[in-house]
Amino acid sequence: MMKQEVGKAAADLVKSNSIVGLGTGSTTAYAIEYIGKRLQSGNLKNIVGIPTSFQAEVLSKQYGIPLTTLDAINHIDIAIDGADEVDMQKNLIKGGGAAHTREKVVDYLANQFIVVVDAGKLVTKLGSVFAVPVEVIPMALTPVINSIKQLGGKPELRMGLRKAGPVVTDQGNLVIDAKFNDIPNPANLEKVLNNIPGVLENGIFVNCADIILIGEVQDGKSIVREM
Numbered sequence: 173m174m175k176q177e178v179g180k181a182a183a184d185l186v187k188s189n190s191i192v193g194l195g196t197g198s199t200t201a202y203a204i205e206y207i208g209k210r211l212q213s214g215n216l217k218n219i220v221g222i223p224t225s226f227q228a229e230v231l232s233k234q235y236g237i238p239l240t241t242l243d244a245i246n247h248i249d250i251a252i253d254g255a256d257e258v259d260m261q262k263n264l265i266k267g268g269g270a271a272h273t274r275e276k277v278v279d280y281l282a283n284q285f286i287v288v289v290d291a292g293k294l295v296t297k298l299g300s301v302f303a304v305p306v307e308v309i310p311m312a313l314t315p316v317i318n319s320i321k322q323l324g325g326k327p328e329l330r331m332g333l334r335k336a337g338p339v340v341t342d343q344g345n346l347v348i349d350a351k352f353n354d355i356p357n358p359a360n361l362e363k364v365l366n367n368i369p370g371v372l373e374n375g376i377f378v379n380c381a382d383i384i385l386i387g388e389v390q391d392g393k394s395i396v397r398e399m
């Protein structure tokens with residue numbers, strides 16, 4: 173319910189005649205659905221979406237949102253995306269859906285990046301609950317795991333929930349979930365991880381989010397507040 177409310181609130185921020193980054197995950201799925209509904213009702217006109225994943229592409233087509241690619245545009249007006257952790261500085265950990273590489277490209281390009289979460293995603297220290305997803309090319313798996321251990325992280329190859337074997341990203345790569353007990357400087361860890369040969373991208377997003385829309389229950393009612 174909270175995810176639905178927050179997704180709808182984000183969809184309401186999209187203006188006609190705009191290029192919209194469409195994120196991945198169960199919360200953003202509601203935003204995509206409501207953007208589609210607004211288009212259908214005529215309340216929103218002439219928008220084009222940039223999907224951040226196969227999931228976002230399929231959902232957008234299902235809800236009638238016209239799509240384009242980054243080759244065909246020169247800016248993104250607004251992006252809406254979920255997150256796995258959000259700290260008080262609006263730093264994020266993303267990649268619970270293994271889509272953080274494309275999400276990072278789209279979300280950083282957007283003039284306005286709206287994050288949609290429920291209150292359970294808020295943390296005082298980034299990395300206190302969630303591991304940092306690291307997308308790695310398959311041949312580099314073992315050396316990247318060793319490098320993450322040397323950095324003090326606990327790396328685990330992400331396995332499929334129903335699929336036998338590892339999760340494979342939309343780019344055909346693997347995901348290592350790297351748990352760090354303490355991330356004193358998220359911007360630094362983001363750079364250090366991306367410097368390991370064979371790493372494509374990691375899920376730390378620093379200085380990227382503009383508005384965090386938070387769904388929570390107050391006095392038994394679902395509300396959406398802004399940070």
Ligand SMILES: O=C(CO)[C@H](O)[C@H](O)COP(=O)(O)O
Nearest residue numbers: 197198199254267268269271
């Ligand atoms: O980063 C993501 C996908 O890579 C998602 O946005 C993140 O995992 C949050 O998903 P949900 O809204 O389902 O909790």
